Amino acid sequence: MAKRPFTAARKLKITYAVLGTAVAAAALGPQAAHAETASAATQHGSTVSSNTNNPGDRAAQRTRAEENKIQVTADQVLSVARSQLGVTENSAGGGTPYQRWYADSQRAAETIARDGGTPAGYLNAPWCAMFVSWVGEKTGARPQIGWDAWTVAHAKWFKDNSRFGTLAKPGSVVFFAWNGSKSLDSINHVGFVVKDNQNGTISTIEGNTGNGKVEERVRPKWQVVGYGYPEYAA
Template identity: 70%
Template sequence: PRAKETLARDGGSVRAYANAPWCAMFVSWVGEKAGIRPLVGWDAYTVTWAKWFKANERWGTTAKPGAVVYFAWDDSKSLSAIDHMGLVKKDNGDGTITTIEGNTGNGKVEQRIRPKSDVVGYGYPIYA
């Protein structure tokens, strides 16, 4: 049903979404399963989702557990350059963060340690 909502808003086809990179869809699924979709947001496209956080004044540069993290592999800090996203597990205090991500290099959900230098920013869900 979420693919149909995205199609109605952005166009495209269900088939195209079925074969698309799914890091954003994973975070959307987590929010849906946790019953907190309105608090976390949802989208199949990383850039659109990051812009939603920014438009709702829930965007920043501090790693916090539970935040949605957005990465750009070209060192850009522009929202339009975002390549990947996940969830922050913790700030390791050494210039890295521990994350939970879908659609990683191994094509599955994994815990990763990423350098903060790859981070464009963080979206902060309003958790209860």
């Protein structure tokens, strides 16, 4: 499960996640605008401006990103995630808005260059990370939440940006390894933390869980590799 999503020989089953549109916009109202246009990204998913030759444009983009940081709250992100409860994949493991969105995104082209495969391959791929990424997109918090279809790369993006730790916080992105390993390379699932239950468990909202649904779950902390911390408004 720590392998990359595709190879030339076959599509490998990893764990992904992302989220949806009209419901998200309704939940957020006017704050559902995207934080910035993604025309390029770093290896692990940080967005950068397509016009890198103009310092004024870069400064304007940084300003927009800073404004977005103080607009999007953890409660708003969790509200959009919660609005997707019950969304279910089809019998082929696809058909969700998260997979369709990711397959058409600029990030898909970048992760295909990294991992191989084709855009169509994402349409039936495991989607827990695509769900998380979609929520970030629809709330305008993508620069804080990141985007990827591979859970390991998504976790490493948080770590590379010094935003990864071991404390459960509402709205944090939680990465799981079912065998209890604390290695980022062992990660095979991801979701959002709703709360720390103070009894050795956390409450979460996750995509591609149960029978291929978006569901609320209670998970033991021993399965948690760590948490990614988006920079939310207070």
